[in-house]
Amino acid sequence: MFDGVSTQLLFGQVLIGLINGSFYAMLSMGLAIIFGLMSVVNFAHGAQYMLGAFVAWALLNYLGIPYWGALFIAPVVVGAFGLFMERTILRPIQNLDHLYSLLATFAAVLIIEGLVRQQYGSTGLPYNSPLPGGVNLGFMFMPWYRLWVVLFSIVICFGTYILIEHTKLGAYLRAANEKPEIVESFGINVPRMISLTYAFGVGLAGLGGVLAAPIYQVSPSMGSNLMIVIFAVVVIGGMGSILGAILTGYLIGVVEGLTKVFYPEGANLVIFVIMIFALILRPNGLFSGKEGLK
Amino acid sequence: MPSDRKPIMQVENLEAWYGESKALHGMTFDVHEGELVTLIGRNGAGKTSTLRSIMGIVGTRTGSIRFRDQELIRKRTYQIARAGIAYCPEERAIFAGLTVAENMTLPPILSPGGLTDAQLLEAFPNLKARRKSGGSKLSGGEQQMLAIARILRTGSRFILLDEPSEGLAPVIVKEIGAQIQKLKEQGYTIVLVEQNLQFARLVADRHVVVENGEVVDTLSNEDLSSNLDRVKTYLGV
Numbered sequence: 001m002f003d004g005v006s007t008q009l010l011f012g013q014v015l016i017g018l019i020n021g022s023f024y025a026m027l028s029m030g031l032a033i034i035f036g037l038m039s040v041v042n043f044a045h046g047a048q049y050m051l052g053a054f055v056a057w058a059l060l061n062y063l064g065i066p067y068w069g070a071l072f073i074a075p076v077v078v079g080a081f082g083l084f085m086e087r088t089i090l091r092p093i094q095n096l097d098h099l100y101s102l103l104a105t106f107a108a109v110l111i112i113e114g115l116v117r118q119q120y121g122s123t124g125l126p127y128n129s130p131l132p133g134g135v136n137l138g139f140m141f142m143p144w145y146r147l148w149v150v151l152f153s154i155v156i157c158f159g160t161y162i163l164i165e166h167t168k169l170g171a172y173l174r175a176a177n178e179k180p181e182i183v184e185s186f187g188i189n190v191p192r193m194i195s196l197t198y199a200f201g202v203g204l205a206g207l208g209g210v211l212a213a214p215i216y217q218v219s220p221s222m223g224s225n226l227m228i229v230i231f232a233v234v235v236i237g238g239m240g241s242i243l244g245a246i247l248t249g250y251l252i253g254v255v256e257g258l259t260k261v262f263y264p265e266g267a268n269l270v271i272f273v274i275m276i277f278a279l280i281l282r283p284n285g286l287f288s289g290k291e292g293l294k
Numbered sequence: 295m296p297s298d299r300k301p302i303m304q305v306e307n308l309e310a311w312y313g314e315s316k317a318l319h320g321m322t323f324d325v326h327e328g329e330l331v332t333l334i335g336r337n338g339a340g341k342t343s344t345l346r347s348i349m350g351i352v353g354t355r356t357g358s359i360r361f362r363d364q365e366l367i368r369k370r371t372y373q374i375a376r377a378g379i380a381y382c383p384e385e386r387a388i389f390a391g392l393t394v395a396e397n398m399t400l401p402p403i404l405s406p407g408g409l410t411d412a413q414l415l416e417a418f419p420n421l422k423a424r425r426k427s428g429g430s431k432l433s434g435g436e437q438q439m440l441a442i443a444r445i446l447r448t449g450s451r452f453i454l455l456d457e458p459s460e461g462l463a464p465v466i467v468k469e470i471g472a473q474i475q476k477l478k479e480q481g482y483t484i485v486l487v488e489q490n491l492q493f494a495r496l497v498a499d500r501h502v503v504v505e506n507g508e509v510v511d512t513l514s515n516e517d518l519s520s521n522l523d524r525v526k527t528y529l530g531v
Contacts, residue, residue: 171396172400174389174392175389175391175392177391178389178390179387179389181351181371182381182383182387184370184371185349185351185371185372185381186372186400186402186445186448187372187375187376187401187404188375189370189372190371190372191370
């Protein structure tokens, strides 16, 4: 196909790009939802993703609950933790400058990661794939689990997008994002809606963590490593644009994968190069249209 | 006028602050069921602040707001709305990110007796053709119609209306006046903030004159005509 590049390598990297992109999309979407409604830059998103993976690991190893059960339980547990964080950390400072919530969630990262590291060490724990094996497509080998992750993340991302852009509940969220006091004057409990939205965004991070557990090591720092890229994705896609976050997530994953094929040295840099150009050319983000939460 | 009966709303010594600055210095007035009361006064007198305070959309407030035997002063905005008070703000507050139809159906039905979506479109035919447009695409008059229409959906029969005539062409003002008249005939209770005295006189039963965050005078609509000079002094016109 291309000189010196085997199709196996090419498609292999595109697949890895799509896998990474699935996580980029899910996590940056959660960040965008939270930022859109609360103007909170949720630095703890990576730690909450890590908690999702650890809850899945704990469910399996302490309670014998397998992956498929964890897929439902862990996001609820992590979401409930998010609710707790919103009430105890974010709500008391909601009227202060955005910088405070950023710092508070960053402090939460240090505490959460520190506690998990204390308990489980920093080397990481294994989590076996619930879908071993795969299929040989002729030009490449496709592991079932990775196929599942890509398809499931697409369903979650676009399901969430439709929920927010095309339902009554989503209309409340978009309206509360514009004029919260007017939405409240219609008789809607806006503070509770904000709490639940934060919990939902945090639950999405937890879900990402469960999906990641069989692919990456379940380790205390798995979230922090990812968050640097996630913030770049959010900046490129447009802060608070849900569709922008989703599309940019997959796009960046694939671009990163392709860079590994054609210029491996640049793979770690390419995202930030794109971010710089995006900031120069479209500072509000590639997808900063008029849609939805912004 | 049913002034012999107990008022549906009694505001007493209402004080309100936005941060450090005090906006209301002890407003006292009452409203009877089915009545249309205007709050008139100069810019910055505290008319809008009074409506926002009733709705709980201010920093701090003290005093008493009794509504249907319920004290609202410590209630949250959404609880006040659920008690049966609807609020149509001066800036109309149409959501730009939502379509006209989404804007219209956003307020939930809080009690039975509100207008159905079909009735609303019949009452405000201009909005029908623009259902799918974005909220920001409407003209000022259409925005005002939409802002009134959507709160009629909730079933609340006590309405706070902030300057519906502001910045609109005379023909639109007339149309909105006719809608307000119709609401009155249907038994709605309305507190109307209005700068336009001509407009206020057409629809009101009683006028509460506000100055520096206090009530300085109250006149029936009949008295207004005979005391026009006095009222114009209040308004500074």
